[in-house]
Amino acid sequence: MNSIVFLIVIPLIAAFLSLFLGKNDKILAYIVTLFNIIFSILILFSGKIPFNVAIGGWRAPYGINYAVTDLTIFFLVLVNVAALLALTSVREIMEYQFYSFYFVLLSSTNGIVLTGDLFNFFLFIELSTFAVAGLISYKRDRLSTGAALKYLILSSTASIFSLAAIGLIYKTLGTLNFADIANKVNNLNEASLSLILILYISSLLVELKIFPFNMWVVKAYEASKTSVNLFIHGMLGTAGIYGVLRILLMVFSKETGKLTLSGNLSSILMLFAFVTVIIGEIGALTEKNMKKILAFSSMAQLGIVLFGISLGSFDALKGVLYIVISNYLAKFVMFLTVNEFSKVSGSTNYLDMKGLGRRYPVLAISFTISALSLMGIPFFAGFWGKISIIGNAVFSGKLELIGAVLILIASVIEGVYYLRISHTFFSQGHEREGRISRVYCLLPMILALVILFIGINPDSFENIISILLDEIKSPEKYIKLILSLK
Amino acid sequence: MAQLFILSSISLLFIGLFGVLTRKNIVKILIALNIMETGINLLLVAFGYVENGIVPILTSNESIMNLTKMVDPVPQALVLTSIVIGLGTTAFSLALAIRYRYNHNSLSIRASEEEEGVNI
Numbered sequence: 001m002n003s004i005v006f007l008i009v010i011p012l013i014a015a016f017l018s019l020f021l022g023k024n025d026k027i028l029a030y031i032v033t034l035f036n037i038i039f040s041i042l043i044l045f046s047g048k049i050p051f052n053v054a055i056g057g058w059r060a061p062y063g064i065n066y067a068v069t070d071l072t073i074f075f076l077v078l079v080n081v082a083a084l085l086a087l088t089s090v091r092e093i094m095e096y097q098f099y100s101f102y103f104v105l106l107s108s109t110n111g112i113v114l115t116g117d118l119f120n121f122f123l124f125i126e127l128s129t130f131a132v133a134g135l136i137s138y139k140r141d142r143l144s145t146g147a148a149l150k151y152l153i154l155s156s157t158a159s160i161f162s163l164a165a166i167g168l169i170y171k172t173l174g175t176l177n178f179a180d181i182a183n184k185v186n187n188l189n190e191a192s193l194s195l196i197l198i199l200y201i202s203s204l205l206v207e208l209k210i211f212p213f214n215m216w217v218v219k220a221y222e223a224s225k226t227s228v229n230l231f232i233h234g235m236l237g238t239a240g241i242y243g244v245l246r247i248l249l250m251v252f253s254k255e256t257g258k259l260t261l262s263g264n265l266s267s268i269l270m271l272f273a274f275v276t277v278i279i280g281e282i283g284a285l286t287e288k289n290m291k292k293i294l295a296f297s298s299m300a301q302l303g304i305v306l307f308g309i310s311l312g313s314f315d316a317l318k319g320v321l322y323i324v325i326s327n328y329l330a331k332f333v334m335f336l337t338v339n340e341f342s343k344v345s346g347s348t349n350y351l352d353m354k355g356l357g358r359r360y361p362v363l364a365i366s367f368t369i370s371a372l373s374l375m376g377i378p379f380f381a382g383f384w385g386k387i388s389i390i391g392n393a394v395f396s397g398k399l400e401l402i403g404a405v406l407i408l409i410a411s412v413i414e415g416v417y418y419l420r421i422s423h424t425f426f427s428q429g430h431e432r433e434g435r436i437s438r439v440y441c442l443l444p445m446i447l448a449l450v451i452l453f454i455g456i457n458p459d460s461f462e463n464i465i466s467i468l469l470d471e472i473k474s475p476e477k478y479i480k481l482i483l484s485l486k
Numbered sequence: 487m488a489q490l491f492i493l494s495s496i497s498l499l500f501i502g503l504f505g506v507l508t509r510k511n512i513v514k515i516l517i518a519l520n521i522m523e524t525g526i527n528l529l530l531v532a533f534g535y536v537e538n539g540i541v542p543i544l545t546s547n548e549s550i551m552n553l554t555k556m557v558d559p560v561p562q563a564l565v566l567t568s569i570v571i572g573l574g575t576t577a578f579s580l581a582l583a584i585r586y587r588y589n590h591n592s593l594s595i596r597a598s599e600e601e602e603g604v605n606i
Binding site for chain 1: 499506512519522523530533561564567571575578579582585598
């Protein structure tokens with residue numbers, strides 16, 4: 001299966017081709033994205049998973065390798081489907097810069113998910129930084145240029161520190177391969193592991209929008225187009241979650257599949273998660289601009305994800321995967337709905353969208369379903385996530401108990417601002433000129449139905465999650481696969 | 487000697503960090519970022535440094551005997567790649583800085599906040 005490299009190379013070639021194709025860029029974007037989706041689904045059903053590809057024929061610890069396992073293919077499909085869904089929100093004719101950066105982002109997010117080498121991972125993170133900064137600044141107005149510059153400065157500073165961590169790992173363990181590090185990590189003493197993780201986690205937390213590194217998020221979401229918001233949320237955010245799962249739980253973990261940081265570090269990570277949740281929810285409560293509300297809300301959801309990961313139990317991880325998938329689907333529905341409504345009302349303030357829910361009930365109801373799912377109301381997808389995280393946190397310790405209470409309070413705050421918005425949609429409004437085509441209502445409706453289906457019938461999704469958890473539980477299989485040990 | 491390298495690289499790193507955190511001018515921030523990158527590159531090279539080491543190239547059959555004397559080539563490869571990335575970052579952010587100057591008529595990183603009325 002050497003052809004796995006096509007997932008990264010073909011978008012990169014397309015990034016150069018798009019400079020010359022002019023108005024045909026859109027067709028090229030659809031073709032390449034569809035190719036990526038079909039290719040990853042073909043791999044999913046080829047029955048060869050898990051397999052390992054050594055680039056250039058150099059065996060794993062010496063060369064760079066791409067590994068495809070269950071966890072990888074799950075996130076690979078999520079990232080590529082996110083790319084297609086986000087492309088559907090591009091209506092107007094975009095210039096070649098937009099598509100060129102889009103292809104670079106597609107290639108780098110695929111690379112983040114596929115790679116099995118720490119330095120390669122760092123390179124793809126850097127590449128995605130350029131692409132996202134370029135996409136944010138696409139509008140060329142004051143707000144977007146400032147937001148892009150701030151994101152670029154923040155994330156390059158963070159990635160410089162992660163480069164230092166890579167150097168330290170090479171100095172101490174003599175390897176940069178994920179599997180080889182996981183194999184040797186027990187030889188590291190506590191102090192060097194903590195230093196490496198402190199330096200390394202920072203660059204991951206920038207992509208994950210966690211508290212001290214998240215001041216770029218709101219500006220970037222507000223300044224960019226809806227499609228770019230969806231790229232950041234669906235592709236970069238999902239790849240970041242994959243990075244955290246793989247690196248924290250499977251590479252730098254001394255116990256199988258658990259977050260084994262020394263006591264203080266894991267409490268600090270948990271505190272970051274709390275502060276992120278609080279800032280996200282309170283920020284969203286006070287905002288009127290829909291894009292800012294959604295940015296704050298996705299920050300809060302990722303805070304819950306980090307909290308679930310730092311709990312260090314497999315039931316909580318199950319919850320984390322539910323939250324990932326429910327947040328993934330719900331934000332798509334919400335951004336697409338807001339995109340349509342803001343085109344009709346002419347602004348992103350939700351008070352201007354009064355009465356639109358009566359004219360377009362499908363969109364407004366889909367929005368309400370995803371809001372209920374994010375809040376964690378029973379029989380929606382988010383409920384199963386929140387219940388396993390909270391259920392685990394309550395009995396774990398004092399700090400965890402505080403976290404559980406915080407998440408419950410956060411759910412109430414979420415309820416207040418999301419249901420306020422839904423109520424505004426359905427209240428009496430004045431007549432408007434613009435019209436929304438029925439076709440555009442279809443996609444949010446389908447995604448909302450998926451949320452409902454997972455919520456009512458969690459067993460259907462439980463199987464997939466248990467396969468993923470099996471992989472996280474046994475990193476020695478991953479090590480054996482890549483190093484081909486007997 | 488290796489200690490000297492590591493010491494100077496760490497000090498470069500912190501000089502750069504100080505610059506990034508305290509300067510307002512975007513060009514100065516980018517210069518500070520470059521100083522940080524130089525520090526890290528020096529650190530990586532220092533990790534592969536061997537006292538009185540030789541070039542890690544096998545020139546003849548006998549040179550395999552000097553394997554322990556050779557400096558580690560992997561950090562050098564990493565440094566080459568990271569120099570290229572640093573070049574890309576600098577070029578791209580300078581291009582953004584030019585557009586920032588056109589939009590805000592200022593190179594201060596706080597220009598956008600000051601106009602929105604945020605007190606810092």
